[in-house]
Amino acid sequence: MNRALRYATVGVIAVSLLAGGSAAAFAAPQQLHTPAAVVAAAPAAASLTAKASATTVNAWQEFRISGAAKGIKAGTKVTVQQKQGTKWVSLPAQSPVNSKGAYSVRVKLGLKGVNQLRIGAGTTVSPVVKVTVR
Template sequence: MNRTLRYTGVALATVALLAGGSAVAMAAPQAVHASAPVVATAPAAATLTAKASATTVKAWQEFRISGAAKGIKAGTKVTVQQKQGKKWVSLPAQAPVNSKGSYAIRVKLGIKGVNQLRIAAGSTVSPVVKVTVR
C-alpha cells in the first residue's frame, strides 16, 4: 500500500516537472487558487420600447406604434397585444425588427374607449401604451 502511494506521488511529481506544473493543478484542484475571481456576465436582457403616433384616434383610423428593440435579433417579428379584460390578446399587426434595432407597426382599432397596447417578441414585452378610440 505504501509503495503504491509512493510511486503515485513520484509519478505525479515527474509529470508536474515535465508539464511545467499544470499536472499538479489538475491532480489537486483544491490547492490551486485563482489570483482574480472569475465573474460570469449574464447576457443583457432583451428590451422593447413603444410609442404611439397618436393618443386619440377615430374608430378604424390608422396610426403607428414604433420603438426600439435591444437584445433582439434583426428580422424577429414583434406583435401588438391589446388588453381585453384581464388577458393580453395578440392582434394581427406584426412587423420585423430592422437591422438598426427599430420597428414600426401600422395599427387600426375598433374598440371604443381607452385601449391598452403593448409590443411583444417572445417573452419580452414593452411598457403599456394607451390609445383612446372615439
C-alpha cells in the same frame, strides 16, 4: 488476499484520490474565473420600447406604434397585443425588427374607449401604451 483486505485497500485508494483531487481544486484559486468575468460574458437581456404616434384616434383610424428592440435578432417579428379584460390578445398587426433594432407597426382599432396596448416578441414585452379611440 482476503476480501476484507481488498475492500480496505480500495477504500484507502479511493479516499486518497478524492482528497488529492479536492486539494488540487483549491490549490490554485488564481486560475478560477472571477464572478465579474462571468457576468461580463452573459448576453444582454432582451427589451422593447413602444410609443404610439397618437394618443387619441377615431375608430379604425390608422396610427403607428414604433420603438426599439434590444437583444432581439433583426428580422424577428414584433406583434401588437391588446388588453381585453384580464387577458392580453395578439392583434394581426406585426412588423419585423430592422438591422438597427427598430420597428414600426401600423395599427387600426375599433374598440372605443381607452385601449391598453403593448408590443411582444416571444416572452419579451414592452411597457403599456394607452390609446383612446373615439
